[in-house]
Amino acid sequence: MKENKKDNTESEIPYLITVQNLNAFYSDFQALKNINLNIKPFTVMAFIGPSGCGKSTLIRIFNRMNDYIDGFRIEGNVIISGEDIYSKTVHTENLRKQVGMVFQKPNPFPKSIFDNVAYGLKIQGIKDKKFIEERVEKSLKQVVLWDEVKDNLKKNAYGLSGGQQQRLCIARTLAVEPSIVLMDEPTSALDPISTAKIEDLIFELKNKYTIVIVTHNMQQAARISDQTAFFYLGEMIEVGKTQQIFTNPKQKRTENYISGHFG
Protein backbone atom coordinates (compact mmCIF):
# COMPACT_ATOMS: atom_id res chain seq x y z
CA MET A 1 0.00 0.00 0.00
CA LYS A 2 2.93 2.36 0.56
CA GLU A 3 5.26 2.12 -2.43
CA ASN A 4 2.74 3.25 -5.02
CA LYS A 5 3.70 6.93 -5.01
CA LYS A 6 5.62 7.21 -8.29
CA ASP A 7 4.09 9.84 -10.58
CA ASN A 8 1.14 10.45 -8.35
CA THR A 9 1.59 14.02 -7.14
CA GLU A 10 -1.89 14.04 -5.71
CA SER A 11 -1.10 11.37 -3.15
CA GLU A 12 -0.40 14.20 -0.70
CA ILE A 13 -4.01 15.33 -0.83
CA PRO A 14 -5.91 13.83 2.08
CA TYR A 15 -8.51 12.10 -0.06
CA LEU A 16 -9.26 8.52 0.77
CA ILE A 17 -10.93 7.74 -2.54
CA THR A 18 -10.00 9.38 -5.81
CA VAL A 19 -11.72 8.63 -9.10
CA GLN A 20 -10.04 9.92 -12.26
CA ASN A 21 -11.55 9.94 -15.76
CA LEU A 22 -13.54 6.82 -15.05
CA ASN A 23 -15.55 5.12 -17.79
CA ALA A 24 -17.33 1.85 -17.13
CA PHE A 25 -18.83 -0.55 -19.65
CA TYR A 26 -21.09 -3.58 -19.60
CA SER A 27 -19.90 -5.05 -22.92
CA ASP A 28 -20.82 -2.28 -25.41
CA PHE A 29 -23.03 -0.32 -23.07
CA GLN A 30 -21.33 2.57 -21.29
CA ALA A 31 -22.75 2.82 -17.78
CA LEU A 32 -20.43 5.54 -16.45
CA LYS A 33 -19.01 8.47 -18.39
CA ASN A 34 -15.87 10.33 -17.40
CA ILE A 35 -16.39 10.39 -13.65
CA ASN A 36 -14.04 12.49 -11.52
CA LEU A 37 -14.63 12.43 -7.81
CA ASN A 38 -12.78 12.79 -4.50
CA ILE A 39 -13.95 11.50 -1.14
CA LYS A 40 -12.44 12.67 2.12
CA PRO A 41 -11.91 10.32 5.05
CA PHE A 42 -14.47 10.24 7.85
CA THR A 43 -17.26 11.69 5.78
CA VAL A 44 -20.51 10.35 4.40
CA MET A 45 -20.83 10.61 0.62
CA ALA A 46 -24.29 10.06 -0.83
CA PHE A 47 -24.95 9.06 -4.44
CA ILE A 48 -28.37 10.10 -5.70
CA GLY A 49 -30.04 9.99 -9.09
CA PRO A 50 -32.79 8.22 -10.97
CA SER A 51 -32.84 4.47 -11.33
CA GLY A 52 -30.30 3.14 -13.84
CA CYS A 53 -28.04 6.18 -13.74
CA GLY A 54 -25.01 4.17 -12.60
CA LYS A 55 -24.93 4.61 -8.81
CA SER A 56 -24.61 0.90 -8.06
CA THR A 57 -22.09 0.47 -10.84
CA LEU A 58 -19.86 3.12 -9.30
CA ILE A 59 -20.15 2.00 -5.69
CA ARG A 60 -19.40 -1.58 -6.75
CA ILE A 61 -16.28 -0.40 -8.52
CA PHE A 62 -14.86 0.65 -5.14
CA ASN A 63 -14.65 -2.95 -3.95
CA ARG A 64 -14.41 -4.49 -7.43
CA MET A 65 -17.67 -6.32 -7.01
CA ASN A 66 -18.29 -5.94 -10.74
CA ASP A 67 -15.38 -8.26 -11.50
CA TYR A 68 -17.83 -11.16 -11.59
CA ILE A 69 -19.93 -9.71 -14.40
CA ASP A 70 -19.00 -10.98 -17.85
CA GLY A 71 -18.10 -8.15 -20.19
CA PHE A 72 -17.65 -5.52 -17.51
CA ARG A 73 -14.60 -3.29 -17.85
CA ILE A 74 -13.39 0.13 -16.81
CA GLU A 75 -11.08 2.83 -18.10
CA GLY A 76 -9.43 5.41 -15.86
CA ASN A 77 -8.14 5.24 -12.29
CA VAL A 78 -9.70 4.47 -8.96
CA ILE A 79 -7.29 5.19 -6.13
CA ILE A 80 -8.01 4.15 -2.57
CA SER A 81 -5.51 4.94 0.20
CA GLY A 82 -2.99 5.91 -2.45
CA GLU A 83 -3.23 2.68 -4.37
CA ASP A 84 -4.77 2.08 -7.77
CA ILE A 85 -7.21 -0.68 -6.88
CA TYR A 86 -7.40 -1.94 -10.46
CA SER A 87 -3.65 -2.45 -10.78
CA LYS A 88 -2.54 -6.02 -11.29
CA THR A 89 -0.80 -6.26 -7.94
CA VAL A 90 -3.98 -5.69 -5.93
CA HIS A 91 -5.71 -8.72 -4.45
CA THR A 92 -9.44 -8.20 -4.36
CA GLU A 93 -9.62 -10.18 -1.10
CA ASN A 94 -7.37 -7.65 0.62
CA LEU A 95 -9.15 -4.72 -0.96
CA ARG A 96 -12.50 -5.96 0.36
CA LYS A 97 -11.20 -6.27 3.88
CA GLN A 98 -10.43 -2.58 3.69
CA VAL A 99 -13.57 -1.66 1.75
CA GLY A 100 -16.62 -3.39 3.24
CA MET A 101 -20.04 -3.51 1.68
CA VAL A 102 -23.64 -3.57 2.86
CA PHE A 103 -26.21 -4.59 0.29
CA GLN A 104 -29.71 -3.53 -0.59
CA LYS A 105 -31.42 -6.62 0.80
CA PRO A 106 -30.15 -7.93 4.13
CA ASN A 107 -28.08 -11.01 3.25
CA PRO A 108 -26.88 -12.70 6.43
CA PHE A 109 -25.34 -16.14 6.03
CA PRO A 110 -27.54 -19.08 7.04
CA LYS A 111 -25.42 -19.41 10.17
CA SER A 112 -25.72 -18.33 13.78
CA ILE A 113 -25.68 -14.65 14.70
CA PHE A 114 -22.25 -15.11 16.24
CA ASP A 115 -20.82 -16.92 13.21
CA ASN A 116 -22.13 -14.22 10.90
CA VAL A 117 -20.19 -11.50 12.70
CA ALA A 118 -17.15 -13.71 13.22
CA TYR A 119 -17.06 -14.77 9.55
CA GLY A 120 -14.63 -12.13 8.30
CA LEU A 121 -12.18 -12.77 11.13
CA LYS A 122 -12.32 -16.52 10.65
CA ILE A 123 -11.60 -16.40 6.93
CA GLN A 124 -8.58 -14.26 7.74
CA GLY A 125 -7.31 -17.22 9.71
CA ILE A 126 -7.80 -15.63 13.14
CA LYS A 127 -8.20 -18.42 15.70
CA ASP A 128 -7.96 -16.56 19.02
CA LYS A 129 -11.38 -17.27 20.53
CA LYS A 130 -11.30 -14.49 23.06
CA PHE A 131 -10.29 -11.94 20.45
CA ILE A 132 -13.11 -13.07 18.17
CA GLU A 133 -15.67 -12.96 20.97
CA GLU A 134 -14.62 -9.46 21.96
CA ARG A 135 -14.73 -8.26 18.39
CA VAL A 136 -18.18 -9.79 17.84
CA GLU A 137 -19.51 -8.09 20.95
CA LYS A 138 -17.94 -4.77 20.00
CA SER A 139 -19.36 -4.91 16.48
CA LEU A 140 -22.83 -5.83 17.66
CA LYS A 141 -22.70 -2.98 20.16
CA GLN A 142 -21.64 -0.58 17.42
CA VAL A 143 -24.79 -1.38 15.48
CA VAL A 144 -26.90 -1.28 18.67
CA LEU A 145 -27.95 -4.88 18.27
CA TRP A 146 -26.07 -6.37 21.21
CA ASP A 147 -28.84 -5.98 23.80
CA GLU A 148 -31.37 -7.56 21.47
CA VAL A 149 -29.32 -10.64 20.60
CA LYS A 150 -26.77 -11.18 23.37
CA ASP A 151 -28.72 -14.15 24.80
CA ASN A 152 -29.32 -15.70 21.36
CA LEU A 153 -25.93 -15.55 19.71
CA LYS A 154 -26.15 -19.22 18.77
CA LYS A 155 -29.52 -18.81 17.06
CA ASN A 156 -29.79 -18.70 13.29
CA ALA A 157 -29.62 -15.19 11.88
CA TYR A 158 -32.67 -15.88 9.71
CA GLY A 159 -34.81 -15.65 12.83
CA LEU A 160 -34.12 -11.92 13.12
CA SER A 161 -36.37 -9.23 11.66
CA GLY A 162 -35.34 -7.52 8.43
CA GLY A 163 -34.06 -4.45 10.22
CA GLN A 164 -32.11 -6.55 12.72
CA GLN A 165 -30.67 -8.60 9.86
CA GLN A 166 -29.46 -5.47 8.13
CA ARG A 167 -27.81 -4.22 11.31
CA LEU A 168 -26.25 -7.66 11.67
CA CYS A 169 -24.86 -7.34 8.15
CA ILE A 170 -23.39 -3.98 9.07
CA ALA A 171 -21.86 -5.52 12.20
CA ARG A 172 -20.43 -8.32 10.07
CA THR A 173 -18.80 -5.70 7.85
CA LEU A 174 -17.48 -3.65 10.77
CA ALA A 175 -16.00 -6.68 12.53
CA VAL A 176 -13.00 -6.73 10.19
CA GLU A 177 -12.48 -2.99 10.80
CA PRO A 178 -12.53 -1.70 7.24
CA SER A 179 -11.70 1.93 6.58
CA ILE A 180 -14.52 2.37 4.07
CA VAL A 181 -18.09 1.07 4.24
CA LEU A 182 -20.09 1.00 1.02
CA MET A 183 -23.87 0.89 1.34
CA ASP A 184 -26.08 0.33 -1.68
CA GLU A 185 -29.59 1.43 -0.71
CA PRO A 186 -29.25 -0.24 2.69
CA THR A 187 -32.69 0.76 3.93
CA SER A 188 -34.82 0.35 0.82
CA ALA A 189 -36.13 -3.03 2.01
CA LEU A 190 -36.82 -1.85 5.56
CA ASP A 191 -39.68 -0.27 7.49
CA PRO A 192 -39.43 3.37 8.66
CA ILE A 193 -38.42 2.52 12.23
CA SER A 194 -35.60 0.22 11.15
CA THR A 195 -34.60 2.83 8.58
CA ALA A 196 -34.35 5.49 11.26
CA LYS A 197 -32.17 3.21 13.39
CA ILE A 198 -29.78 2.62 10.53
CA GLU A 199 -29.63 6.31 9.71
CA ASP A 200 -28.71 7.07 13.32
CA LEU A 201 -26.10 4.39 13.09
CA ILE A 202 -24.54 5.84 9.94
CA PHE A 203 -24.32 9.16 11.69
CA GLU A 204 -22.35 7.53 14.51
CA LEU A 205 -20.16 5.47 12.23
CA LYS A 206 -18.68 8.36 10.32
CA ASN A 207 -16.48 9.16 13.30
CA LYS A 208 -14.54 6.01 12.56
CA TYR A 209 -15.32 5.08 8.98
CA THR A 210 -15.71 6.65 5.60
CA ILE A 211 -19.12 5.87 4.21
CA VAL A 212 -20.37 5.89 0.65
CA ILE A 213 -24.11 5.36 0.44
CA VAL A 214 -26.44 5.02 -2.51
CA THR A 215 -29.93 6.15 -1.75
CA HIS A 216 -33.19 6.58 -3.56
CA ASN A 217 -34.51 8.59 -0.72
CA MET A 218 -33.53 12.22 -0.97
CA GLN A 219 -34.52 13.08 2.57
CA GLN A 220 -32.18 10.35 3.68
CA ALA A 221 -29.31 11.81 1.68
CA ALA A 222 -30.07 15.23 3.12
CA ARG A 223 -30.22 13.90 6.68
CA ILE A 224 -27.11 11.78 6.85
CA SER A 225 -24.55 12.83 4.26
CA ASP A 226 -21.84 15.47 4.21
CA GLN A 227 -21.34 15.38 0.47
CA THR A 228 -23.80 14.47 -2.25
CA ALA A 229 -23.16 13.50 -5.85
CA PHE A 230 -25.98 13.59 -8.37
CA PHE A 231 -25.84 11.18 -11.29
CA TYR A 232 -27.84 11.16 -14.46
CA LEU A 233 -27.57 8.70 -17.36
CA GLY A 234 -24.07 7.62 -16.40
CA GLU A 235 -22.73 11.12 -15.87
CA MET A 236 -21.95 12.79 -12.60
CA ILE A 237 -23.84 16.04 -13.01
CA GLU A 238 -22.87 17.69 -9.78
CA VAL A 239 -21.08 17.02 -6.52
CA GLY A 240 -20.73 19.20 -3.46
CA LYS A 241 -21.67 19.78 0.12
CA THR A 242 -25.03 18.15 0.78
CA GLN A 243 -26.57 21.35 2.01
CA GLN A 244 -25.47 23.23 -1.08
CA ILE A 245 -26.75 20.51 -3.43
CA PHE A 246 -30.14 20.51 -1.79
CA THR A 247 -30.59 24.24 -1.23
CA ASN A 248 -28.63 25.79 -4.02
CA PRO A 249 -27.79 23.36 -6.84
CA LYS A 250 -25.65 24.77 -9.61
CA GLN A 251 -27.09 22.57 -12.33
CA LYS A 252 -30.63 22.79 -13.64
CA ARG A 253 -30.91 18.99 -13.87
CA THR A 254 -29.95 18.58 -10.21
CA GLU A 255 -32.55 21.12 -9.22
CA ASN A 256 -35.21 19.36 -11.28
CA TYR A 257 -34.43 16.01 -9.75
CA ILE A 258 -34.37 17.31 -6.22
CA SER A 259 -37.59 19.21 -6.62
CA GLY A 260 -39.17 16.06 -7.97
CA HIS A 261 -39.65 17.16 -11.57
CA PHE A 262 -38.32 13.87 -12.87
CA GLY A 263 -36.86 10.54 -11.79
Place this chain on the structure above:
Amino acid sequence: MIKTQERIIEKLLLISALFTILTTVLIIIVLSYEAVIFFSDVSIIDFFTDTQWTPLFDEKHFGILPLLTGTLMTTLVAMSIALPVGLSIAIYLNEYSNKRFRAIVKPALELLAAVPTVIYGFFALVIVTPFLQMFIPNLAGFSSLSAGIVMGIMIIPYVSSLSEDALFAVPKSLREAAYGMGSTRFQTVFKVTLPAASSGVIVAVILAISRAIGETMIVAIAAGQQPRLTLNPLVPIETITAYIVQVSLGDVPHNSLEYRTIFAAGITLFVFTFILNNISFWLRKKYREKYD
Protein backbone atom coordinates in the same frame (compact mmCIF):
# COMPACT_ATOMS: atom_id res chain seq x y z
CA MET B 1 -69.00 -28.73 -26.14
CA ILE B 2 -65.71 -27.42 -24.81
CA LYS B 3 -67.01 -28.05 -21.31
CA THR B 4 -67.65 -31.75 -21.93
CA GLN B 5 -64.27 -32.04 -23.62
CA GLU B 6 -62.60 -30.53 -20.58
CA ARG B 7 -64.52 -32.84 -18.33
CA ILE B 8 -63.42 -35.89 -20.33
CA ILE B 9 -59.79 -34.81 -20.20
CA GLU B 10 -60.06 -34.19 -16.49
CA LYS B 11 -61.51 -37.67 -15.96
CA LEU B 12 -58.79 -39.26 -18.09
CA LEU B 13 -56.11 -37.56 -16.04
CA LEU B 14 -57.79 -38.68 -12.85
CA ILE B 15 -57.98 -42.26 -14.10
CA SER B 16 -54.30 -42.37 -15.00
CA ALA B 17 -53.41 -40.95 -11.60
CA LEU B 18 -55.57 -43.54 -9.87
CA PHE B 19 -54.07 -46.22 -12.08
CA THR B 20 -50.57 -45.34 -10.88
CA ILE B 21 -51.63 -45.43 -7.27
CA LEU B 22 -53.46 -48.69 -7.83
CA THR B 23 -50.38 -50.30 -9.39
CA THR B 24 -48.23 -49.29 -6.44
CA VAL B 25 -50.80 -50.58 -3.97
CA LEU B 26 -51.09 -53.86 -5.86
CA ILE B 27 -47.33 -54.34 -5.87
CA ILE B 28 -47.23 -53.79 -2.14
CA ILE B 29 -50.13 -56.19 -1.60
CA VAL B 30 -48.59 -58.96 -3.70
CA LEU B 31 -45.19 -58.47 -2.07
CA SER B 32 -46.70 -58.55 1.41
CA TYR B 33 -48.99 -61.50 0.67
CA GLU B 34 -46.18 -63.67 -0.63
CA ALA B 35 -43.86 -62.48 2.13
CA VAL B 36 -46.44 -63.38 4.80
CA ILE B 37 -46.66 -66.92 3.41
CA PHE B 38 -42.87 -67.06 3.30
CA PHE B 39 -42.53 -65.96 6.90
CA SER B 40 -45.02 -68.58 8.04
CA ASP B 41 -42.42 -71.14 6.94
CA VAL B 42 -39.27 -69.27 7.86
CA SER B 43 -38.82 -67.48 11.16
CA ILE B 44 -38.32 -63.76 10.73
CA ILE B 45 -35.63 -63.92 13.38
CA ASP B 46 -33.66 -66.44 11.35
CA PHE B 47 -34.21 -64.27 8.32
CA PHE B 48 -32.43 -61.36 9.93
CA THR B 49 -29.81 -63.22 11.96
CA ASP B 50 -28.76 -66.31 10.02
CA THR B 51 -25.46 -65.61 8.29
CA GLN B 52 -26.07 -67.88 5.34
CA TRP B 53 -28.36 -67.59 2.37
CA THR B 54 -28.67 -70.96 0.65
CA PRO B 55 -32.35 -71.39 -0.31
CA LEU B 56 -31.42 -73.21 -3.51
CA PHE B 57 -29.20 -75.81 -1.83
CA ASP B 58 -30.16 -78.98 -0.05
CA GLU B 59 -29.16 -77.58 3.31
CA LYS B 60 -31.32 -74.48 3.29
CA HIS B 61 -30.51 -71.29 5.16
CA PHE B 62 -32.60 -68.15 4.87
CA GLY B 63 -30.39 -65.42 6.32
CA ILE B 64 -30.75 -62.17 4.34
CA LEU B 65 -27.56 -60.69 5.85
CA PRO B 66 -25.21 -61.89 3.08
CA LEU B 67 -27.43 -60.28 0.45
CA LEU B 68 -27.68 -57.13 2.54
CA THR B 69 -23.93 -56.81 2.99
CA GLY B 70 -23.49 -57.52 -0.73
CA THR B 71 -25.88 -54.70 -1.53
CA LEU B 72 -24.24 -52.49 1.06
CA MET B 73 -20.74 -53.12 -0.28
CA THR B 74 -21.54 -52.36 -3.91
CA THR B 75 -23.45 -49.26 -2.81
CA LEU B 76 -20.61 -48.12 -0.59
CA VAL B 77 -18.02 -48.53 -3.34
CA ALA B 78 -20.33 -46.78 -5.80
CA MET B 79 -20.95 -43.84 -3.48
CA SER B 80 -17.27 -43.43 -2.64
CA ILE B 81 -16.79 -42.77 -6.36
CA ALA B 82 -20.00 -40.93 -7.17
CA LEU B 83 -20.09 -38.56 -4.19
CA PRO B 84 -16.65 -36.93 -4.46
CA VAL B 85 -16.64 -36.88 -8.26
CA GLY B 86 -20.27 -35.79 -8.61
CA LEU B 87 -19.94 -33.08 -5.99
CA SER B 88 -16.68 -31.77 -7.47
CA ILE B 89 -18.30 -31.57 -10.88
CA ALA B 90 -21.30 -29.74 -9.44
CA ILE B 91 -19.08 -27.25 -7.64
CA TYR B 92 -16.85 -26.73 -10.64
CA LEU B 93 -19.74 -26.20 -13.05
CA ASN B 94 -21.56 -23.88 -10.73
CA GLU B 95 -18.82 -21.81 -9.18
CA TYR B 96 -15.82 -21.95 -11.49
CA SER B 97 -16.58 -22.84 -15.10
CA ASN B 98 -17.79 -20.45 -17.75
CA LYS B 99 -21.19 -20.79 -19.37
CA ARG B 100 -19.94 -22.39 -22.58
CA PHE B 101 -18.05 -25.16 -20.81
CA ARG B 102 -21.12 -25.84 -18.71
CA ALA B 103 -23.34 -26.01 -21.76
CA ILE B 104 -21.13 -28.74 -23.21
CA VAL B 105 -20.40 -30.74 -20.08
CA LYS B 106 -23.89 -30.93 -18.59
CA PRO B 107 -25.54 -32.88 -21.42
CA ALA B 108 -22.40 -34.98 -21.83
CA LEU B 109 -22.69 -35.97 -18.18
CA GLU B 110 -26.32 -36.84 -18.50
CA LEU B 111 -25.33 -39.24 -21.27
CA LEU B 112 -23.68 -41.33 -18.55
CA ALA B 113 -27.11 -41.99 -17.10
CA ALA B 114 -28.48 -42.83 -20.54
CA VAL B 115 -26.07 -45.70 -21.22
CA PRO B 116 -27.94 -49.02 -20.80
CA THR B 117 -26.82 -50.62 -17.57
CA VAL B 118 -26.11 -53.92 -19.29
CA ILE B 119 -23.29 -52.16 -21.10
CA TYR B 120 -21.90 -50.93 -17.79
CA GLY B 121 -22.05 -54.50 -16.54
CA PHE B 122 -19.95 -55.75 -19.41
CA PHE B 123 -17.64 -52.80 -19.06
CA ALA B 124 -17.03 -53.84 -15.45
CA LEU B 125 -16.47 -57.44 -16.40
CA VAL B 126 -14.21 -57.14 -19.44
CA ILE B 127 -12.38 -53.87 -18.84
CA VAL B 128 -12.45 -52.70 -15.23
CA THR B 129 -11.82 -56.05 -13.58
CA PRO B 130 -8.84 -57.04 -15.80
CA PHE B 131 -7.44 -53.54 -15.42
CA LEU B 132 -7.72 -53.63 -11.61
CA GLN B 133 -6.21 -57.12 -11.56
CA MET B 134 -2.97 -55.62 -12.85
CA PHE B 135 -2.67 -53.81 -9.50
CA ILE B 136 -4.66 -56.14 -7.24
CA PRO B 137 -3.67 -59.68 -8.30
CA ASN B 138 -6.01 -61.42 -5.87
CA LEU B 139 -9.08 -59.60 -7.19
CA ALA B 140 -11.62 -62.21 -8.29
CA GLY B 141 -13.28 -62.20 -11.70
CA PHE B 142 -16.50 -61.05 -10.03
CA SER B 143 -16.38 -58.60 -7.14
CA SER B 144 -18.22 -55.81 -5.39
CA LEU B 145 -15.25 -53.57 -6.16
CA SER B 146 -15.53 -53.68 -9.95
CA ALA B 147 -19.29 -53.63 -9.97
CA GLY B 148 -19.33 -50.80 -7.40
CA ILE B 149 -16.84 -48.66 -9.30
CA VAL B 150 -18.77 -48.91 -12.53
CA MET B 151 -22.05 -48.33 -10.76
CA GLY B 152 -20.44 -45.25 -9.17
CA ILE B 153 -19.60 -43.91 -12.62
CA MET B 154 -23.17 -44.50 -13.72
CA ILE B 155 -24.50 -42.63 -10.68
CA ILE B 156 -22.22 -39.58 -11.02
CA PRO B 157 -24.81 -37.59 -12.99
CA TYR B 158 -27.46 -38.26 -10.33
CA VAL B 159 -25.23 -36.70 -7.70
CA SER B 160 -23.84 -33.92 -9.85
CA SER B 161 -27.03 -32.74 -11.43
CA LEU B 162 -29.09 -32.64 -8.24
CA SER B 163 -26.23 -31.07 -6.27
CA GLU B 164 -25.81 -28.52 -8.97
CA ASP B 165 -29.46 -27.60 -8.73
CA ALA B 166 -29.01 -27.18 -4.99
CA LEU B 167 -25.95 -24.97 -5.43
CA PHE B 168 -27.69 -23.00 -8.14
CA ALA B 169 -30.62 -22.36 -5.80
CA VAL B 170 -28.36 -20.58 -3.30
CA PRO B 171 -29.24 -16.90 -3.71
CA LYS B 172 -26.73 -14.71 -5.50
CA SER B 173 -26.93 -12.31 -2.57
CA LEU B 174 -25.22 -14.86 -0.32
CA ARG B 175 -22.30 -15.22 -2.72
CA GLU B 176 -22.07 -11.44 -2.92
CA ALA B 177 -21.99 -11.26 0.87
CA ALA B 178 -19.17 -13.79 0.95
CA TYR B 179 -17.12 -12.08 -1.75
CA GLY B 180 -17.87 -8.69 -0.24
CA MET B 181 -16.30 -9.88 3.03
CA GLY B 182 -13.08 -10.65 1.17
CA SER B 183 -13.59 -14.40 0.79
CA THR B 184 -11.62 -16.21 -1.84
CA ARG B 185 -13.57 -18.28 -4.31
CA PHE B 186 -12.65 -21.40 -2.36
CA GLN B 187 -13.84 -19.90 0.93
CA THR B 188 -17.05 -18.73 -0.70
CA VAL B 189 -17.78 -22.24 -1.97
CA PHE B 190 -16.86 -24.20 1.12
CA LYS B 191 -17.89 -21.81 3.89
CA VAL B 192 -21.02 -20.29 2.40
CA THR B 193 -22.46 -21.79 -0.78
CA LEU B 194 -22.03 -25.47 0.01
CA PRO B 195 -23.30 -25.24 3.61
CA ALA B 196 -26.28 -23.26 2.35
CA ALA B 197 -26.97 -25.99 -0.21
CA SER B 198 -26.23 -28.85 2.15
CA SER B 199 -29.76 -30.18 2.52
CA GLY B 200 -30.11 -30.28 -1.26
CA VAL B 201 -26.82 -32.10 -1.57
CA ILE B 202 -27.94 -34.62 1.05
CA VAL B 203 -31.10 -35.22 -0.96
CA ALA B 204 -28.95 -35.87 -4.02
CA VAL B 205 -26.83 -38.34 -2.10
CA ILE B 206 -29.82 -40.20 -0.67
CA LEU B 207 -31.46 -40.53 -4.05
CA ALA B 208 -28.17 -41.75 -5.51
CA ILE B 209 -27.88 -44.34 -2.72
CA SER B 210 -31.42 -45.41 -3.39
CA ARG B 211 -30.56 -45.79 -7.05
CA ALA B 212 -27.43 -47.80 -6.20
CA ILE B 213 -29.33 -50.16 -3.89
CA GLY B 214 -31.90 -50.82 -6.58
CA GLU B 215 -29.44 -51.20 -9.45
CA THR B 216 -29.67 -54.70 -10.85
CA MET B 217 -27.98 -55.36 -14.16
CA ILE B 218 -24.46 -54.20 -13.32
CA VAL B 219 -24.28 -56.22 -10.12
CA ALA B 220 -25.96 -59.26 -11.66
CA ILE B 221 -23.30 -59.30 -14.36
CA ALA B 222 -20.19 -58.17 -12.53
CA ALA B 223 -20.52 -58.73 -8.78
CA GLY B 224 -21.09 -62.48 -8.83
CA GLN B 225 -23.80 -64.82 -7.59
CA GLN B 226 -22.33 -66.02 -4.35
CA PRO B 227 -24.16 -64.75 -1.29
CA ARG B 228 -21.56 -64.43 1.39
CA LEU B 229 -21.29 -62.41 4.52
CA THR B 230 -18.12 -60.39 3.96
CA LEU B 231 -16.82 -56.86 3.85
CA ASN B 232 -14.05 -57.85 1.47
CA PRO B 233 -14.64 -55.98 -1.80
CA LEU B 234 -12.36 -58.28 -3.80
CA VAL B 235 -14.45 -61.45 -3.75
CA PRO B 236 -17.68 -62.43 -5.54
CA ILE B 237 -20.83 -61.60 -3.59
CA GLU B 238 -24.50 -61.32 -4.41
CA THR B 239 -26.84 -58.40 -3.97
CA ILE B 240 -30.55 -58.57 -3.25
CA THR B 241 -31.39 -57.47 -6.75
CA ALA B 242 -29.01 -59.94 -8.39
CA TYR B 243 -30.52 -62.74 -6.35
CA ILE B 244 -34.02 -61.81 -7.45
CA VAL B 245 -32.89 -61.90 -11.08
CA GLN B 246 -31.17 -65.23 -10.58
CA VAL B 247 -34.29 -66.88 -9.18
CA SER B 248 -36.73 -65.19 -11.52
CA LEU B 249 -34.81 -66.41 -14.54
CA GLY B 250 -33.99 -69.83 -13.09
CA ASP B 251 -36.11 -72.98 -13.13
CA VAL B 252 -37.30 -72.82 -9.53
CA PRO B 253 -40.93 -74.01 -9.48
CA HIS B 254 -43.41 -71.22 -8.76
CA ASN B 255 -45.34 -71.47 -5.53
CA SER B 256 -42.40 -73.17 -3.82
CA LEU B 257 -40.68 -71.83 -0.75
CA GLU B 258 -37.54 -71.25 -2.82
CA TYR B 259 -39.52 -69.11 -5.20
CA ARG B 260 -41.06 -67.06 -2.39
CA THR B 261 -37.63 -66.02 -1.15
CA ILE B 262 -37.59 -63.42 -3.89
CA PHE B 263 -40.64 -61.75 -2.37
CA ALA B 264 -39.04 -61.69 1.04
CA ALA B 265 -35.88 -60.25 -0.51
CA GLY B 266 -38.00 -57.88 -2.60
CA ILE B 267 -39.90 -56.47 0.33
CA THR B 268 -36.63 -55.91 2.22
CA LEU B 269 -35.33 -53.95 -0.75
CA PHE B 270 -38.59 -52.05 -1.05
CA VAL B 271 -38.60 -51.02 2.61
CA PHE B 272 -35.05 -49.70 2.31
CA THR B 273 -35.59 -47.59 -0.77
CA PHE B 274 -38.96 -46.47 0.51
CA ILE B 275 -37.40 -45.13 3.70
CA LEU B 276 -34.58 -43.41 1.80
CA ASN B 277 -36.94 -41.79 -0.67
CA ASN B 278 -39.12 -40.53 2.15
CA ILE B 279 -36.20 -39.00 3.97
CA SER B 280 -35.16 -37.19 0.81
CA PHE B 281 -38.71 -36.05 0.14
CA TRP B 282 -38.98 -34.67 3.64
CA LEU B 283 -35.61 -32.92 3.41
CA ARG B 284 -36.45 -31.42 0.06
CA LYS B 285 -39.67 -29.99 1.40
CA LYS B 286 -37.82 -28.57 4.34
CA TYR B 287 -35.12 -26.80 2.39
CA ARG B 288 -37.51 -25.44 -0.18
CA GLU B 289 -39.15 -23.45 2.59
CA LYS B 290 -35.88 -22.03 3.78
CA TYR B 291 -35.51 -19.11 1.37
CA ASP B 292 -39.20 -18.23 1.01
